[in-house]
Amino acid sequence: MTRPNPSQPSPVELEDQAIEQWVMLMSGNASESDHAAFRQWRQRSPAHEAAARLAEQMWHGVAQTATAQSFVPPAPQRRAKPLRWAALAAGLAVLAVTQLGQPMKVYMADQSTAVGERRHLVLEDGSEVWLNSASALSVRYSSTRRDIDLIKGEALFQVSKNPARPFVVHAAAGTAQALGTRFDVNLLEQQVRVGVSEGVVQVTSGGQSARLEPAQQLDYAQGLPPSSTRPLDLTSDSAWQRGKLIFNRRPLDEVVSEIGRYVPGALVVTGQLPSTAVSGVFNLDDGAQMFSTLARTQPLRVVQLPWLTLVMNRESVEEK
Template structure:
């Protein structure tokens, strides 16, 4: 394999992955399978690429949902493993919310597509900025101003009205404000709240609401009390509203979660140990793929792009 450069080997591995995806797509013929067997035996480098591709698929965890996607299994065990692994990758897309979830779209008044950001002027003079792949509904009455964030992230700039509290329901908790500016970010089972101006109260679970002031943030999960309070760079947290993502020694898992909102498909980290890798940088949301390229060039990461799935793993 000495005649092959590192770049050549990476390209061979991506070819192997693409071939395996096709083999287990339900559209492959016997000739396709024979062609892959022939391809994988062309050289030591091709054999290594085929082995590495299979190992990569094996790193993708199976889920209960994956069983619903398993195509008819060929008789040979290695191919069954690959079929199950491909099914698991499809399950990651479904469970991770990459494929369109119709419920937020049906309940929401406003929905943004992947890569779209939108500013809304509310009837009381408040403003709402909706991040990529997000969904909200708005319910104003004479006695209250209520927002439901079903998916994604929103930044609120609230007009003062002491007679009508401004309440955001998100992730099984509530954020209550009178006149303030704050960000609410739904990330899977957890919800992050960061205050830029004024004061908000965050409630979740059975405990009393937690009071946040400007420059503070908190995380909560449904049914659990929020906390602990932490100091936050509110300008960095809301930078997406200005078309940027700003990170100062943030964990890679968090960086990918925020970046993935602006990319089609799913970002999947194959090695959990990398989640805590600290990342600093400023990334432009007009070109999120450039952010991935920068991470690959500056960090010990290797990125493989497939339709609807981008795999991030350690460099060998």
């Protein structure tokens, strides 16, 4: 039986080497000898060539994202950075664009959580809020109203009843008004999902309103009317409070976005993801492992660099 050669790099190690070299070659600091060395490197074996093609595709895929389109690269430096630091700089560049693209309200929010952090809050009227990972909100209370601005992320509300002071959550130009209830508002970019565990919530967006009863949910996008209501799985909806994510046949692209909330740095999805459904339970205490598990069970290729996670359709990668 042929034993593995311990000196032969694994496919993952080859991919890391290819990514580091490709970032350096694209940095503006590479010489002709650097390009020649990379051509020789990729010719060493079919595995080297496959890793080189993956690095090239990944680079071009990132360039097509909105984040990369808005990024202005720095002027080339006279001294090239070491390869590993070049890869780190690329990840931080994308992260910087992602963070700078957030509304200033995120930095001025009354309450916020870091990636991986969850927090329980008690408001002045006794209402309770559970703030999910990478989330932010501000509180605007008056003698006649209780307004909450959900600026980023997800929050679960347990509202103290007070008909004289409506409790209204604002997100993406829409509102969710509680009538003494427990409900969740999940804001991902400009898409909002509202789910009700107890009581009744009236959701208004795009000039139209919809009523949510217990164990119902709906979505709305900024400026558009609410969707039709559909059943809400109460067990999976509140699982993040217990440190779990539970998916029951959720679309893959939604699962990737949800998991990305718990991973530090920028999440970049290149190309169209497969239209598959995901079912499973994930532990929120290890975001990187969640993506590794997803890559093993779904047709995805995931590359995790410092402060940057790239997600690609595995089938499109293999076709190259």
